[in-house]
Amino acid sequence: MSYQKFFNPEESYSRSEIEALQLERLQATVKHCMDSPFYKERFRKAGLSPSDIRTLDDLKKIPFTTKQDLRDTYPFGLASVPLDKCVRLHSSSGTTGNPTVILHTQKDLDAWANAVARCLWMVGCRPEDVFQNSSGYGMFTGGLGFQYGAEKVGMLTVPAAAGNTLRQIKFFTDFGTTVVHAIPSYASRLYEVMCEKGIDPRRDTKLRTLVIGAEPHSEDTRKRIENMLGVKAYNSFGMSEMCGPGVAFECPEQNGMHIWEDYYIVEIVDPDTLEPVPDGEVGELVLTTLRREAMPLLRYRTRDLTRILPGECPCGRHHIRLDRMKGRSDDMIILKGVNIFPIQIETILMQFEELASDYLITLETVDGNDDMTVDVEMKDLFIDDYGKLQTLNREITRQLRDEILITPKVRFVPKNTLPKSEGKAVRVVDTRKKY
Amino acid sequence: MTVHQLSVFIENKSGALVRVLKLLKKENIQLIASTVADTVDYGICRIICSEPEKAYNVLREAGVTVSLCEVFAIELDDTPGKAADAIEIFANEGISISYLYSFLLKGKGILLFRTDNAEMAAEIIVSNGLNAIEEKDISRLL
Structure with missing residues (x-):
């Protein structure tokens, strides 16, 4: 069957068409925000009025919105519509302080489903596909977000949810699943269990496409997962504050994620000075929603660090591309004055085929010194030779030191021994003494 | 001229070795010879046993890091x-x-x-x- 290339006409808009639509929607959004007591007060304090926003550049006059603002106004203080117009609430876990709440009207949910459907369509998902969503449901937006998006494409959608790996694999073979959504560490786990059960993903399943997101992962991790499962894996970016998945997604070029600029205005700022970074440089992603009814957010600091990839994408979409996330500004480890992101460590580890995919970074104070230990899981066919294991250990340590400028202690551990929380791998444990 | 040997990667903490041995016991697999060498962080337990292939599968399915070698x-x-x-x-x-x-x-x-x-x-x-x-x-x- 032949289908149109784009799911929505906005996908192929030129830059000037995108920007014209953005300005129109920004002005409408700002006006709508005045129905939220929070933004009304913000604008009053800043001496701003919605009519001051005449160009896209005027966006910079608006103060930033932060996660702390979401917490401070918990639960409903940022709503721009009465609660009876809202039909859904998602809440993110509050590991520090209040959790955050995101409200949706029916229009918001429809727009969200459309965005996810657009992403899936872009990587070749079609109504004849079978989509298995092996992601957590409930409050985790990767569940319902992909559910509605996949249904919008017209795919047979299996809400398998996370966990129960044997059942997941049975669904693959029984239902002829062609597309799976899972976090990267779970995709590796699915493969391990398939191997244990003598199932060859290439021979025994129809898996073709994998959607991975939610956990930062390196290009090597992606390649490794693609090779294991015999699929093309596409990086997905989203966050609950922006609905969830469907914010940005890789196209078939697999070189950066197109962020839908008819939905969001993108800024990249220096997290310290809050000034825009030069084109192509890494900074904190700041997003302004353009299609949100219940809870529009203006200049929301996502705390995700990334950069805009320069140049045109051969796929024909002019929506800008974000590089894979470098981590979150709050994931950053500062050890002995050096800034380190877990993804840097992962990138090195994934180059060693002796290692399985999980690792754990522990920061602890030993004799008054702050040290880093990296536990790495051995694969099954490890080397039964102490000399070679020591050589391997030294090589891993050396490459890590070259990358992060600190010499960590590398420790081999048996597979499946590193901690996991709700199926998502725990990557950093910090027990350092805080002074 | 060669025999199968299980090489088991174990953590250097109490209970790690006994877990492996109990798994074999449960399957009625008999140890013929074994040796454990240790470093600060981990040990390798090398085992010659009856039915090494079965033992390998038992350990693997239990999630033990193991290899079967000659x-x-x-x-x-x-x-x-x-x-x-x-x-x-x-x-x-x-x-x-x-x-x-x-x-x-x-x-x-x-x-x-x-x-x-x-x-x-x-x-x-x-x-x-x-x-x-x-x-x-x-x-x-x-």
Whole structure:
């Protein structure tokens, strides 16, 4: 069957068409925000009025919105519509302080489903596909977000949810699943269990496409997962504050994620000075929603660090591309004055085929010194030779030191021994003494 | 000339070894020889047992980090100096022993070892008429 290339006409808009639509929607959004007591007060304090926003550049006059603002106004203080117009609430876990709440009207949910459907369509998902969503449901937006998006494409959608790996694999073979959504560490786990059960993903399943997101992962991790499962894996970016998945997604070029600029205005700022970074440089992603009814957010600091990839994408979409996330500004480890992101460590580890995919970074104070230990899981066919294991250990340590400028202690551990929380791998444990 | 050996990667903490051994016990797999070497962080437990392939699958399915490999096995008369004579042959040919362990079974000494050059070691065993043991001999010896 032949289908149109784009799911929505906005996908192929030129830059000037995108920007014209953005300005129109920004002005409408700002006006709508005045129905939220929070933004009304913000604008009053800043001496701003919605009519001051005449160009896209005027966006910079608006103060930033932060996660702390979401917490401070918990639960409903940022709503721009009465609660009876809202039909859904998602809440993110509050590991520090209040959790955050995101409200949706029916229009918001429809727009969200459309965005996810657009992403899936872009990587070749079609109504004849079978989509298995092996992601957590409930409050985790990767569940319902992909559910509605996949249904919008017209795919047979299996809400398998996370966990129960044997059942997941049975669904693959029984239902002829062609597309799976899972976090990267779970995709590796699915493969391990398939191997244990003598199932060859290439021979025994129809898996073709994998959607991975939610956990930062390196290009090597992606390649490794693609090779294991015999699929093309596409990086997905989203966050609950922006609905969830469907914010940005890789196209078939697999070189950066197109962020839908008819939905969001993108800024990249220096997290310290809050000034825009030069084109192509890494900074904190700041997003302004353009299609949100219940809870529009203006200049929301996502705390995700990334950069805009320069140049045109051969796929024909002019929506800008974000590089894979470098981590979150709050994931950053500062050890002995050096800034380190877990993804840097992962990138090195994934180059060693002796290692399985999980690792754990522990920061602890030993004799008054702050040290880093990296536990790495051995694969099954490890080397039964102490000399070679020591050589391997030294090589891993050396490459890590070259990358992060600190010499960590590398420790081999048996597979499946590193901690996991709700199926998502725990990557950093910090027990350092805080002074 | 070689026998199957399980190499189990275990954490250096109490209960790690017993977990492995209990898994084998549950399947009625008999240990014939074993050795544990340790470093600060981890240990490798090497095991010769009845039904090594079954044992390998049992451990794997239980999530244990394990590999199944081949080690040389030779039988020696149980008299002083026999081990020295045997190993000297390899030393003279410039072959290093990576690790070695031994046990006594029905009046015979059995040497188990791995070298840095399996091909040459195999030739030496044949050309020197050393009494090599095969996997099938293991169950016979029990």
